[in-house]
Amino acid sequence: MPSFVPTSPTTLEEQRLYTQARLVEVACLDCLAKVAVKKNSEHHTSIQWNAEAVEACPELGRREGASGSRDGHRGCPRLLASIDVAVREGQIPIGAEDGY
Amino acid sequence: MLDHGTTPLRYARGWHCLGLASSFADGKPHAVHGFGTKLVVWQDSQGKLNVLDGYCRHMGGDLTQGEVKGDHVACPFHDWRWGGDGKCKEIPYARRVPLRARTHRYETAVRNGQLLIWNDPEGSAADHDILPPELPGVAQQLGETSDTYTDWRWEVVPIEGSHCRELIDNVADMAHFYYVHFSFPTSFRNIFEGTRATQFMESKGRPDKSEGYGDAELFLKSEATYYGPAYMINWLEVDYKGFETEVILINCHIPTGPDSFTLMYGITVKKPEGIDDKTADYISKKYAEMFGGGFLQDVHIWQNKVPVQNPLLCEEDGPVYQLRRWYEQFYTDVADLKPEMTDRFEFEVDTTKANEYWQAEVAANLAKRESAEV
Numbered sequence: 097m098p099s100f101v102p103t104s105p106t107t108l109e110e111q112r113l114y115t116q117a118r119l120v121e122v123a124c125l126d127c128l129a130k131v132a133v134k135k136n137s138e139h140h141t142s143i144q145w146n147a148e149a150v151e152a153c154p155e156l157g158r159r160e161g162a163s164g165s166r167d168g169h170r171g172c173p174r175l176l177a178s179i180d181v182a183v184r185e186g187q188i189p190i191g192a193e194d195g196y
Numbered sequence: 197m198l199d200h201g202t203t204p205l206r207y208a209r210g211w212h213c214l215g216l217a218s219s220f221a222d223g224k225p226h227a228v229h230g231f232g233t234k235l236v237v238w239q240d241s242q243g244k245l246n247v248l249d250g251y252c253r254h255m256g257g258d259l260t261q262g263e264v265k266g267d268h269v270a271c272p273f274h275d276w277r278w279g280g281d282g283k284c285k286e287i288p289y290a291r292r293v294p295l296r297a298r299t300h301r302y303e304t305a306v307r308n309g310q311l312l313i314w315n316d317p318e319g320s321a322a323d324h325d326i327l328p329p330e331l332p333g334v335a336q337q338l339g340e341t342s343d344t345y346t347d348w349r350w351e352v353v354p355i356e357g358s359h360c361r362e363l364i365d366n367v368a369d370m371a372h373f374y375y376v377h378f379s380f381p382t383s384f385r386n387i388f389e390g391t392r393a394t395q396f397m398e399s400k401g402r403p404d405k406s407e408g409y410g411d412a413e414l415f416l417k418s419e420a421t422y423y424g425p426a427y428m429i430n431w432l433e434v435d436y437k438g439f440e441t442e443v444i445l446i447n448c449h450i451p452t453g454p455d456s457f458t459l460m461y462g463i464t465v466k467k468p469e470g471i472d473d474k475t476a477d478y479i480s481k482k483y484a485e486m487f488g489g490g491f492l493q494d495v496h497i498w499q500n501k502v503p504v505q506n507p508l509l510c511e512e513d514g515p516v517y518q519l520r521r522w523y524e525q526f527y528t529d530v531a532d533l534k535p536e537m538t539d540r541f542e543f544e545v546d547t548t549k550a551n552e553y554w555q556a557e558v559a560a561n562l563a564k565r566e567s568a569e570v
Contacts, residue, residue, distance in 0.1 A: 100202070100204055100361070100505060100520070100524065100527070101202045102199050102505040102506065103199055103200065103202065104197065104199040104506065107201075107505050107506040110517075111506075111517055111521075114516075114518075115517050115518055115521060115536075137511070139546035139548060140511070140545060140546035141543070141544045142541075142542070142543050142544075143542040144541055145539055145541065145542075146535065146539050150389075150539075156540075171387070192511035195509050195513075
């Protein structure tokens with residue numbers, strides 16, 4: 097069934113730009129999780145997980161147990177530290193490209 | 197060019213709140229508009245709340261204008277009696293009830309003192325695992341009361357001319373809090389995963405405004421999660437003039453048509469130590485007015501804007517596209533779900549540049565006002 101259907105073909109390209117462009121793979125230094133990261137600035141971070149990465153992260157796995165808990169609302173500190181290291185080592189370019 | 201797109205031809209799959217359970221528990225049939233039709237809600241003799249299509253499967257009579265007879269709702273047209281399981285139980289003038297006499301029923305659940313129903317255009321069984329959580333200390337079932345939280349203040353606001361996705365977009369929209377709600381968002385993060393989407397925000401009120409959240413001495417720490425497409429719990433730590441209050445805001449809606457919905461919000465306040473119930477209720481009333489005012493500011497924007505499929509974002513904007521990708525899962529057949537709709541996604545907005553500019557703008561507004569007063 098049709099849902100929110102774009103009527104302009106360029107909309108699909110925009111969707112791709114904002115959700116996929118400039119993502120860099122970062123491997124966690126503590127577990128086997130690999131995520132895709134984008135940084136528009138030092139402070140901005142965008143982290144795209146997939147099911148495999150969530151499965152590999154013991155921190156998120158531990159939180160899943162407590163259903164209804166608000167724990168899952170925080171990021172994994174080990175992954176965030178790994179991203180910081182990747183930034184320091186210059187693996188993640190910092191700065192947006194025309195808003196995406 | 198703005199791509200207005202087309203609105204979906206279906207209503208979201210998931211749990212939708214119809215209102216406070218107590219408001220349906222008076223032995224009468226109640227009407228709630230939803231999913232392009234009218235629903236009938238009533239309480240049976242066991243205290244259970246039932247929800248059916250509001251129009252009688254016989255000849256289309258309006259069940260919400262009927263009567264509750266025993267455990268059943270009776271149609272005002274020919275007195276057909278319907279049970280909460282969706283079956284016709286009795287036709288007083290007929291020898292027997294046709295076996296096929298069934299109508300559309302909605303599965304129900306009571307959470308946090310509110311009635312929720314499951315909607316799915318594909319007709320799946322309700323998924324109780326993805327119900328919103330029970331809030332500790334908040335009265336759950338009918339007849340319960342809470343020692344720690346005030347009773348819900350519940351408001352209903354019908355919205356015409358907007359699809360409910362406009363409301364959802366707010367989850368990712370950092371900058372509108374300054375322009376529409378008159379606060380400085382100093383910290384802003386999102387996490388989307390599975391059927392949940394969360395916004396974390398810390399903000400302080402604008403000193404140059406007195407409506408909305410505008411107030412130099414108002415600090416908010418807000419954590420707001422959508423549990424499915426239509427029910428958000430917003431945990432708020434409010435610091436007003438150094439007085440801290442824990443507020444829980446429910447922001448929920450039910451779509452009524454392709455571009456209309458009923459917005460509902462509820463407020464409960466954790467009763468502060470050493471404060472009597474009357475004062476606690478007064479505090480909850482004040483916060484209900486404040487957040488209610490906030491919703492009306494949004495409504496004004498929605499009713500005058502156009503739908504946009506291809507928003508053009510700057511780097512200080514939140515993850516609107518990822519949020520909409522998450523939201524789309526509720527409008528997609530289960531067989532067609534894509535992993536990226538539910539995969540975990542985290543985002544932190546850099547609010548530094550925005551706040552530098554906003555602080556300067558507010559300072560200029562205050563200076564202008566002062567010189568006008570001299």
